[in-house]
Amino acid sequence: MTAISAHHVTVRYGDVLALDDVSVDIREGRVCGLLGMNGSGKSTFFKSLMGLVKPDAGNIRIMDRDRRQARREGLLAYVPQSEAVDWAFPVTVADVVLMGRYGHLGLTRRPRRADKAAMRAALTRVGLTDLAAWPIGELSGGQRKRAFVARGIAQDARLLFLDEPFAGVDKKSEATISDLLRELRDEGRTVVISTHDLASVPELCDEAVLLQQRVIAHGAIDEVLAPEVLARTFGVEAR
Numbered sequence: 001m002t003a004i005s006a007h008h009v010t011v012r013y014g015d016v017l018a019l020d021d022v023s024v025d026i027r028e029g030r031v032c033g034l035l036g037m038n039g040s041g042k043s044t045f046f047k048s049l050m051g052l053v054k055p056d057a058g059n060i061r062i063m064d065r066d067r068r069q070a071r072r073e074g075l076l077a078y079v080p081q082s083e084a085v086d087w088a089f090p091v092t093v094a095d096v097v098l099m100g101r102y103g104h105l106g107l108t109r110r111p112r113r114a115d116k117a118a119m120r121a122a123l124t125r126v127g128l129t130d131l132a133a134w135p136i137g138e139l140s141g142g143q144r145k146r147a148f149v150a151r152g153i154a155q156d157a158r159l160l161f162l163d164e165p166f167a168g169v170d171k172k173s174e175a176t177i178s179d180l181l182r183e184l185r186d187e188g189r190t191v192v193i194s195t196h197d198l199a200s201v202p203e204l205c206d207e208a209v210l211l212q213q214r215v216i217a218h219g220a221i222d223e224v225l226a227p228e229v230l231a232r233t234f235g236v237e238a239r
């Protein structure tokens, strides 16, 4: 099945054209890298897929559903950029992961035994069991990312979007997160990571989309990262 089907998506913020006629199809069970410079529209594309931004034109389907239905079914999980999170907010790691269980029922619902079991299983999966009671703000960059991935696992999301997952993360944590994402892919989930760090892409991703308001290239890594494509996009000689 096609996990993401975006056709002719255009998004404007006032005078700024953030996405220009973007069409991308991504199959289920893939790790896809969404590549582009700062301001190229990566976050806007994620927000459009999540239903947080309403495109001015175009059509988006998630696993053959409209975005609202996909959200209602809990198919989508988002791991935000570190800067987008208020790390001083007093929640524990367990709280963050439990948020994956609330779905559309609202925050007043008390977690049941099954929710807590799913939370614990997800924390085990990402290796954070011992830190369950810690305030999220006291974790390292890599641990925070893993906590948010655990939230997606507890939710049993079929698609995970990670915005710059390796920014502010040390090499060891990066390897741990990459392994985890590959495992999730092997279970048939679809993982899309946005990054401007091209070094992490070849090993982790099955395919890549190069974005600069428009889709410059989409396909196998060696095609998308071909020196002539990068030179054209970034205006530099690629090594």
Ligand SMILES: Nc1ncnc2c1ncn2[C@@H]1O[C@H](COP(=O)(O)OP(=O)(O)OP(=O)(O)O)[C@@H](O)[C@H]1O
Pocket (backbone or CB within 6 Å): 013, 014, 016, 017, 018, 036, 037, 038, 039, 040, 041, 042, 043, 044, 045
């Ligand atoms: N809420 C907004 N209002 C106005 N302009 C915006 C808004 N959000 C993004 N933009 C602009 O839209 C363009 C695309 O931004 P976007 O954040 O999607 O890019 P990005 O590739 O994710 O970049 P970054 O890696 O810096 O987050 C940029 O020019 C940005 O300044």
